Amino acid sequence: FPDLTVIMSEEGTPRKLLRDLHVHAVTEESGELHFPFVVGRTISTLFHFDNMDPSLYLTAHKAIRLAPSKSKALMYTEFVPSIEVELRNPLADLNELVASLIKAHPILRARYSRQRKLVIPGGAVEVQEYCSWNGNLNDIRHAIMRMYDCPLFHLVGHRLGEEDTCGPAVRVTVVWNHIISDAYSGKVIARDIAAWAAGAVIQTANVHAYNALSEHPLARPVEDEHGFKPFVLPARRPWGIRAIRGKVVHTMCTMVAVSRREFDNDMDRLRFFLDEYCASTGQQQGTFGLVTNSRARANVDASSLVGALIYNSEYSYDSATREIKSLGTARDGKSGLALNLHDTFAGMFVEDVLPKLGVKNAEEVAQGSTRHSIVRCLTGACGANFAAGEGFLIECLPVVGATIFRGMYPDTLLNAKSIVWDLHQRLCN
DSSP, X not given: XXXXXXXXXXXXXXXXXXXXXXXXXXXXXXXXXXXXXXXXXXXXXXXXXXXXXXXHHHHHHHHGGGSOHHHHHHHHHHHSOEEXXXXXXXXXXXXXXXXXXXXXXXXXXXXXXXXXXXXXXXXXXXXXXXXXXXXXXXXXXXXXXXXXXXXXXXXXXXXXXXXXXXXXXXXXXXXXXXXXXXXXHHHHHHHHHHHHHTTOOOOOOOTTHHHHHHTSGGGSOOOSSSOOOBOOOOBOOTTSHHHHHHTTEEEEEEEEEEEOOOOSSHHHHHHHHHHHHHHHHXXXXXXXXXXXXXXXXXXXXXXXXXXXXXXXXXXXXXXXXXXXXXXXXXXXXXXSEEXXXXXXXXXXXXXXXXXXXXXXXXXXXXXXXXXHHEEEEEEEETTEETTOOOSEEEEEEEETXXXXXXXXXXXXXXXXXXXXXXXXXXXXX
């Protein structure tokens, strides 16, 4: 099992994988690909909405437009991420670009069925379903978040002026459902768009590799084989007013902390967070989940594969020795504490990233205001819960001169307001 230092080093980053993985991987015998093709899961998370019957989900989806703006911002940024690609070579034909992307990455035309299977269909592709000019991004996000039996990917072309009705695209925005994308996928698609705009041919992904990733042992979660206690936030009493109200009104508490501390690498960033978490919770040692790129574990060439291809690998941490150990197991999406370190916003400034995360009062949050940085968001009602997590999820996002720690937990299940308040102050200071 790879040591965490490898995962956190240049050897485990998307940049390195994109450049070198195909050189060292053992290529699977491809054979003929038959459609429809079912893409197996490497992990089950709240993004798949296994907690809701599809009919209930679709009814609740229609009501999202009526939700408070901060709730919609949380849902859209979490469930329907997007990337922007500036084009050095403007392009006039979005249809040709999208057709080339879908040919190279068939998962972009996948549909999510009511049986909760991600299926790449056969037959011809109506390219116009997947692209538009200067489209309203929130309308597109809402359409994609419908999820069942609809397009899960859309590319928007932006001309030089937003009011322009003719001329080539100088920038494109890719919007997709999280069940077909992860941070690494964004880098693959951005690379391929730039290559196509420059006249290059897009490399076709090895679709057969999906099977190898979904059949890996880390795609089969186990529970408590090692005997370590997990890091957890305090549970709320099931008979309390908040817990009872939570059966009707579902909410999620979110935290955004900006640390100006300098880190040499992601290992230092991870230890820093865990130390402050232990200090705030009073837990000296425990286990946590670390989101890892499943492509790095395959014995096939998966370097150009797009998808939500991650494992939630289990690690233990002892704050006294500051030792991080791999446990060689995975816990799916159910860790009491799960961390996701990715460099999606590397090279950008705090003030530019916070609005992209749906943060209101970005200036106050950037300055460390705890009052503005911890908010409660409505995520559903009467069993239709768009954020039915069970633990504390933390994203660690390096940006220019800082690290953004973004956390969220279901406050109808967990009673952690004072702990998260203290943790925010520790991270910012």
